[in-house]
Amino acid sequence: MTDPVTLAGEGSIGEFDEKRAENAVRELLIAVGEDPDREGLRETPARVARAYREILSGLRQEPEDVLTTTFDLGHDEMVLVKDIEIVSLCEHHLLPFHGVAHVGYIPADSGKITGLSKLARLVDVYARRPQVQERLTTQIADSLMRILEARGAIVVVEAEHMCMSVRGIRKPGAKTTTSAVRGQLRDATTRAEAMSLILAR
Numbered sequence: 628m629t630d631p632v633t634l635a636g637e638g639s640i641g642e643f644d645e646k647r648a649e650n651a652v653r654e655l656l657i658a659v660g661e662d663p664d665r666e667g668l669r670e671t672p673a674r675v676a677r678a679y680r681e682i683l684s685g686l687r688q689e690p691e692d693v694l695t696t697t698f699d700l701g702h703d704e705m706v707l708v709k710d711i712e713i714v715s716l717c718e719h720h721l722l723p724f725h726g727v728a729h730v731g732y733i734p735a736d737s738g739k740i741t742g743l744s745k746l747a748r749l750v751d752v753y754a755r756r757p758q759v760q761e762r763l764t765t766q767i768a769d770s771l772m773r774i775l776e777a778r779g780a781i782v783v784v785e786a787e788h789m790c791m792s793v794r795g796i797r798k799p800g801a802k803t804t805t806s807a808v809r810g811q812l813r814d815a816t817t818r819a820e821a822m823s824l825i826l827a828r
């Protein structure tokens with residue numbers, strides 16, 4: 628293992644150990660009564676390890692890596708990107724939750740803004756980790772405030788959790804909405820304007 632990577636204020640995590648992940652999947656197959664050496668399962672531990680490497684790639688990224696800024700637009704009103712598809716992994720059951728994120732911010736007085744795609748990249752940095760929806764939502768908003776020095780930020784995430792649809796309570800279709808509102812977007816009028824833009828279809 629290489630040295631752990633420290634994520635700003637969010638604890639330490641290590642490199643992805645593919646061999647260890649493969650061994651764990653092999654053990655899981657044995658634990659559920661399967662034969663990991665039968666034809667169809669022989670390559671499965673390696674496939675699953677690669678899948679987890681991809682799904683959890685946000686553990687090896689920091690928001691600063693993607694939320695780069697540019698200074699030349701002079702736009703000082705709200706920028707909102709809607710319907711950014713998300714797939715994340717619930718940290719309680721390691722089952723996916725998926726849906727959309729709506730991400731808006733009011734740029735800093737200095738005019739510091741970012742490319743629109745960078746907002747979607749920021750969402751992925753935090754979605755591709757073991758998560759709970761509330762933390763995913765607040766981490767995106769807090770990054771906008773910190774890195775862009777935004778005057779305000781709003782993040783709304785709507786998602787369906789597989790741990791609620793394929794097991795346990797088994798309620799497919801149930802959607803959870805979470806929001807995080809920061810800075811000037813907490814002002815009632817600005818917040819209402821943002822929410823009406825988010826809800827408009």
Ligand SMILES: Nc1nc2c(ncn2[C@@H]2O[C@H](COP(=O)(O)OP(=O)(O)OP(=O)(O)O)[C@@H](O)[C@H]2O)c(=O)[nH]1
Pocket residue numbers: 717718719758759760761788790791795796
């Ligand atoms: N707040 C929150 N809860 C979540 C999220 N993802 C999953 N959960 C919930 O986490 C809880 C874990 O509850 P536990 O009682 O420890 O686990 P469990 O016995 O598997 O719970 P059930 O799903 O009710 O069968 C469940 O209620 C899940 O619905 C999330 O993003 N946010």
Ligand SMILES: [Zn+2]
Pocket residue numbers: 717718719720721722788790791
């Ligand atoms: Zn869950």
